[in-house]
Amino acid sequence: MSIDIPSGLINLADESLGAKALWANDEFFAAKERMLARGEPVSRLGTFDAHGQWMDGWETRRRRAPGNDSCIVKLALPGVIKLIDLDTRYFTGNYPPKASVEATNDADPTAANTTWTPILPASALGGDRHNPFPISAAGAWSALRLSIFPDGGLARFRVYGVVKPDW
Numbered sequence: 001m002s003i004d005i006p007s008g009l010i011n012l013a014d015e016s017l018g019a020k021a022l023w024a025n026d027e028f029f030a031a032k033e034r035m036l037a038r039g040e041p042v043s044r045l046g047t048f049d050a051h052g053q054w055m056d057g058w059e060t061r062r063r064r065a066p067g068n069d070s071c072i073v074k075l076a077l078p079g080v081i082k083l084i085d086l087d088t089r090y091f092t093g094n095y096p097p098k099a100s101v102e103a104t105n106d107a108d109p110t111a112a113n114t115t116w117t118p119i120l121p122a123s124a125l126g127g128d129r130h131n132p133f134p135i136s137a138a139g140a141w142s143a144l145r146l147s148i149f150p151d152g153g154l155a156r157f158r159v160y161g162v163v164k165p166d167w
Contacts, residue, residue: 030058099123
């Protein structure tokens, strides 16, 4: 299972190019950094760590209170975003039913007063598959806030776009 990536686009959220997961409000079951890995996600059935079944991606614990979980990602390079893939492979009953993405160019995207611009409204996700979304927001962005509703896991967060360096 794969998706068609338009020619000329690169994954701006690729950790091997310098993307960083800066903050997440929860990463109890699996670290936020895992969803930025370049390689395809893998399943390790029967492998457990201190928090339960090992999962290749970012996974939060079940919410018992209102709200949602979020993660802030600094892109490897600023760019115009054309396609986002919220990949839930190997997450079956524990994938988020919906997700949204907001963008910023603020110097510190983790600051409380960061200005966020919605580029993907809360959208339904399916489990154990790619969830590609075309993006038509204008302008180049340097950081994103991924929100999952209410909780769950994502194997990979891929952000395909065209690099627009800020000289």
